[in-house]
Amino acid sequence: DVQMTQSPSSLSASIGDRVTITCRSSQSIYKFLNWYQQKPGKAPKLLIYTASTLQSGVPSRFSGSGSGTDFTLTINSLQPEDFATYFCQQSNSIPYSFGQGTKLEIK
């Protein structure tokens, strides 16, 4: 099985900051890496798929990059609504595994 390691597990930042979250896979997953956002009590929301493609309706301050085993999610100019938990998922090989999540909090 592919293991996904996400870091950091938590992060404090201020409105307007730029933040980066990383996700590393235990073997190459090519570009089959997705990023999701989840707020308490809400359904997860797809932000980025195939490493760098922005899902329709997602603000352009979100971006993704990487391939192979190393990936990043960058949020430019943090907005109040961005404080949430973010997690990655590989969709290259079954079982499609998830990272443990990064909780982004207001500093």
Next chain:
Amino acid sequence: QVLLQESGPGLVKPSQTLSLTCTVSGASVSSGDYYWTWIRQPPGKDLEWIGYIYRSGNTQYNPSLKSRLTFSLDTSKNQFSLNLRSVTAADTAVYYCARRYLVAAALDSWGQGTRVTVSS
């Protein structure tokens, strides 16, 4: 707008079968563009992919759960379902249904999740 809603008992006794249903609105489970997926998150643990079912009835299961799992699809009700047999406390989790878009290879719509506790 696509909506997915999980339903089922919140409490299941050990050794019994956990049955959940996901009702889809705004999209058809007969669509060839999607895999209808189950995911769960045990308390304090990572999300775990359980598996998916396609409109043809073809399924893919997480190998760790495969021997206890059955998925089904009801096109007349626009629903898909999960049956997990012989549950233990380790199956206690929030269970989500979601739609995997084939082109994106990603889960583009999710339900809000339903909490299931396995306890006597």
